[in-house]
Amino acid sequence: MSLAKTYTRAQVGVNAPLVTVEVHLSNGLPAFNIVGLPEASVKESKERVRCALTHCHFLFPEQRITVNLAPADLPKQGGRYDLAIAIGILLASGQLQNTQIHEYEFYGELALTGEVREVTAVIPALIAAAKAQRCCFIPLSNKEMASLVTYGTRKSAGSLRDVWMDLGGQQTLSFDEAMTCPDEDQFNMSIDMNEVKGQVVAKRVLEIAAAGAHNVLFLGPPGTGKSMLAQRMSTIMPPMQIEQALETASVYSLIGKSIDPKKWRQRPFRSPHHTCSAVALVGGSSTPKPGEISLAHNGILFLDELPEYERKVLDSLREPMETGMVNISRAAQQVDFPARFQLIAALNPSPTGCHHDKRSTPDQVLRYLSKISGPFVDRIDLQIELPRLSTSELQSKGEVEDSACIRARVVRARSAAIERQGKENAMLSTKELEKYCALSDRVSEYLAKATEKLQLSPRSYHRVVKVARTIADLNMHDVITLSDLKEALSYRAFERLLSQLTR
Numbered sequence: 001m002s003l004a005k006t007y008t009r010a011q012v013g014v015n016a017p018l019v020t021v022e023v024h025l026s027n028g029l030p031a032f033n034i035v036g037l038p039e040a041s042v043k044e045s046k047e048r049v050r051c052a053l054t055h056c057h058f059l060f061p062e063q064r065i066t067v068n069l070a071p072a073d074l075p076k077q078g079g080r081y082d083l084a085i086a087i088g089i090l091l092a093s094g095q096l097q098n099t100q101i102h103e104y105e106f107y108g109e110l111a112l113t114g115e116v117r118e119v120t121a122v123i124p125a126l127i128a129a130a131k132a133q134r135c136c137f138i139p140l141s142n143k144e145m146a147s148l149v150t151y152g153t154r155k156s157a158g159s160l161r162d163v164w165m166d167l168g169g170q171q172t173l174s175f176d177e178a179m180t181c182p183d184e185d186q187f188n189m190s191i192d193m194n195e196v197k198g199q200v201v202a203k204r205v206l207e208i209a210a211a212g213a214h215n216v217l218f219l220g221p222p223g224t225g226k227s228m229l230a231q232r233m234s235t236i237m238p239p240m241q242i243e244q245a246l247e248t249a250s251v252y253s254l255i256g257k258s259i260d261p262k263k264w265r266q267r268p269f270r271s272p273h274h275t276c277s278a279v280a281l282v283g284g285s286s287t288p289k290p291g292e293i294s295l296a297h298n299g300i301l302f303l304d305e306l307p308e309y310e311r312k313v314l315d316s317l318r319e320p321m322e323t324g325m326v327n328i329s330r331a332a333q334q335v336d337f338p339a340r341f342q343l344i345a346a347l348n349p350s351p352t353g354c355h356h357d358k359r360s361t362p363d364q365v366l367r368y369l370s371k372i373s374g375p376f377v378d379r380i381d382l383q384i385e386l387p388r389l390s391t392s393e394l395q396s397k398g399e400v401e402d403s404a405c406i407r408a409r410v411v412r413a414r415s416a417a418i419e420r421q422g423k424e425n426a427m428l429s430t431k432e433l434e435k436y437c438a439l440s441d442r443v444s445e446y447l448a449k450a451t452e453k454l455q456l457s458p459r460s461y462h463r464v465v466k467v468a469r470t471i472a473d474l475n476m477h478d479v480i481t482l483s484d485l486k487e488a489l490s491y492r493a494f495e496r497l498l499s500q501l502t503r
Contacts, residue, residue: 002026004091007105008084009128010074011121013288013328013335014250016128020070021081023088028064034085036069039077048079048110049086056114056161061093075333077287079109080119083137086110086160087167098167105129106163108139114160118142123246123253126152137163138176147179148249148264150242179261193232194400198389199225205384205491207406210237211413212470213424214463215321215343215379217306219493220386221354226346230302231269233344235403237300238411239265244298247338251294268299270341274308278316288328288335293320296341306347307371314376317343321379345380347372369494377494381426381463385493413473425470433462437469443482450489464488 002025009016032046053060067085069076084106090096107125108116118141129136130152138146143156155173157163165171193203202218206229209216218226240248245265252259272281272292283291293301303309320326324340351368352359360368377383417425421436428436439447451461468480468488477484 002092004088004101006084006088006091006101007134008081008107009105009125010076011078011080011124011254012074012333013337014124014247014254016121016124017071017074018128018132019074019076019081019084021084021088022068022070023085023092024066024068025061025089025092026064026066030062030064032065032067034067034069036067036072037075038069039075041078042069042076042081045079045082045085045110048082048112049089051112052082052086052110052114052160053089055112056159056164058090058095058164059093061089065089078119079117080107080121082110083108083116083160083163087163090164096164096168101167103134104167105132105134105136107136107142108157110160116140116157116159116163118256120256121250121254122146123149123250126154127246127250129154137166143176144261145249145253145259146176147261148246148259150178191232191235192403193235193406194402196225196228196232196400197394197396199229199386202229202384202386203401203406205382206233206236207410208467208470208474208491209233209342209344209382210406210410211425211474212381212417212466213342213426214381214467214470215426216345217377217380217383217494218344218346218386219349219384220346221348221388224386224388226386227302227304230271230300230304230344230346232403233300233342234267234269236406236410237267238407238414240267240298248298251290251297251338254290257295268296269302270296270300271302271304274303274305276309276313278310278313281313282316282320282326283328283337284330286330288330288333288337290337291326293317293326293339293341294337297338298340299342301341301343303343303345306345307368311371311373315373318376318379343380349385378457378459379463380494381467382491383494384491409474413470416473416476417470425466425473428466428469430462433465437465437480439465439480439485443480443485446482447485447489454489454492456492460492464492467491 004023006021008019008021010019034043034046050060087106107119107122109119111117116139118139122138122142122145126136126146126149136154137157138154140156140158146154154176156176157173162173166173205216220226248268249259249264270292279285281292283289283294320339326337326339328335350360350365421432468485471484471487472480
């Protein structure tokens with residue numbers, strides 16, 4: 001036949017919209033045209049496809065070839081359409097016969113030798129294809145990444161000829177198997193919470209944060225273990241659910257970043273340098289790409305030396321911290337990336353390292369801390385000041401609780417919250433707070449007095465209640481008690497420090 005149709009998928013953020021590749025051969029002077037809003041990298045596929053077909057000993061039609069990539073209003077970029085175009089030409093020229101071609105999707109860039117090369121964003125495409133109940137042909141180099149998707153059918157091909165022989169029924173490719181990984185492998189980590197000396201209160205705060213998905217702010221002079229504690233946060237968190245792990249893996253596949261299959265359910269930990277730009281942190285560029293907050297999706301974003309970041313960079317996090325999504329708007333397109341991360345921020349409470357070392361005045365300290373906006377701090381649930389460790393604490397050799405013990409309590413508390421309300425405590429809406437975090441008259445009256453004294457905003461008020469609910473879950477209390485609330489109110493160190501400086 002002179003007209004053939006194959007299927008592939010584009011990349012738009014973490015979505016993979018279907019692209020229909022229509023190939024038409026007609027009489028006239030030999031020509032090869034690609035239409036359907038292709039960018040330069042797609043237009044160049046003409047030469048890649050021509051050389052690949054010739055090198056694999058196929059006949060390249062000496063006719064007028066028109067390739068339409070539908071829908072026409074969707075921008076197409078990259079070499080991911082090469083394989084679908086080549087198969088379409090083989091079908092249209094009669095060199096391949098397959099009546100079930102509508103049941104397949106093709107992804108892959110072609111080398112001049114006919115080899116099928118790796119493409120990015122294969123996981124979103126496979127998930128979408130599985131929902132459409134189509135089998136996928138993918139590059140052999142994408143096989144490991146694709147194995148993370150445990151449903152759907154797919155075949156890995158090393159060359160264009162391998163695909164042709166399978167579709168023609170000459171030599172069938174085997175279906176790829178989904179990856180299986182025992183849960184215990186997820187916790188074979190080289191770091192552990194028992195390596196941290198002292199800082200009992202800070203460990204308690206991380207336990208609360210892990211149980212309720214709360215944001216954390218550490219204040220303290222240099223060398224008190226802020227970075228060390230943050231790096232060990234992931235060791236006390238439960239592994240991601242399969243759906244969460246696939247969401248995170250989908251983001252990583254957009255930039256072609258590999259994932260260790262043995263540790264793919266571990267929470268990601270991202271720690272960008274304080275010189276990073278807003279685009280690097282949030283995402284962007286002319287062709288929108290995910291930033292650090294999306295790479296930390298379902299995991300931890302650690303910002304060390306917080307006042308050293310530009311204020312506009314930090315303020316760009318305010319909306320994603322609330323919504324769990326970031327929208328990148330450009331002239332050509334708008335893209336949504338997931339960004340449900342837990343923030344752990346660390347800073348010295350003074351430009352000299354310690355606010356009571358008499359090397360800086362209260363005005364200098366206040367000016368230094370004012371680099372962080374109030375609305376940004378308002379979104380951080382737990383704020384704690386870390387004291388300097390004494391020599392006896394540093395030299396202590398007693399047994400320290402390890403990550404596994406803490407993680408067991410975290411898993412129990414988080415499971416209780418999800419069973420009760422279907423989500424972590426930090427994600428509760430205002431309406432859900434009234435339902436799941438009801439306070440007794442005595443506790444409510446105490447909170448009202450504390451709110452007036454500490455001058456808490458409505459957002460801070462609600463966050464205190466959420467933290468108290470998490471503490472109650474850790475203490476196995478059915479309702480929030482006064483002791484739970486008092487502990488939650490004690491973790492507002494940044495606000496207390498500012499009030500001391502402004503007296």
